[in-house]
Amino acid sequence: MPEAPLILIADDEADILVVTATRLEAAGYRTVTAADGREALDILRHQQPDLVLLDLRMPKVDGYEFCRTVKDDPNLDRVPVILFSASSSRAENLRDKCLALGADGYISKPFISTELLAAVEHALARPGGEPR
Numbered sequence: 001m002p003e004a005p006l007i008l009i010a011d012d013e014a015d016i017l018v019v020t021a022t023r024l025e026a027a028g029y030r031t032v033t034a035a036d037g038r039e040a041l042d043i044l045r046h047q048q049p050d051l052v053l054l055d056l057r058m059p060k061v062d063g064y065e066f067c068r069t070v071k072d073d074p075n076l077d078r079v080p081v082i083l084f085s086a087s088s089s090r091a092e093n094l095r096d097k098c099l100a101l102g103a104d105g106y107i108s109k110p111f112i113s114t115e116l117l118a119a120v121e122h123a124l125a126r127p128g129g130e131p132r
Helices: 014-026 037-047 063-071 091-100 113-125
Strands: 006-010 030-034 051-055 081-086 105-109
Touching: 006 014, 006 037, 014 030, 014 113, 030 037, 037 051, 037 063, 051 063, 051 113, 063 081, 081 113, 105 113
Parallel strands: 006 030, 006 051, 051 081, 081 105
Antiparallel strands: none
């Protein structure tokens, strides 16, 4: 039986990391977490997750820079990246900006479990997003 997809979750809010990891693990995914963008890039390069869920506003390397770095690297660009941020009146603009950077999805926080799982399943099902 193949191993469940590994999802990297990066957020500087510990409670978001715990809740998101718990929801994904309950759905059968494996997770690894990072508290900032630099740590997330290190994990991405060394553990090669199948998908990255990343907060836009983080210390050291923010979500925009992370996404640009990943999508510009031919060794990493096939890894789907879903960005998320606290919802606001600018949510639609943030979504468009994230997708223009090459992100594979955008979710507003707080998100509900079904929305999270649907975005993850969709990103993993895309060509190039298959689990390794």
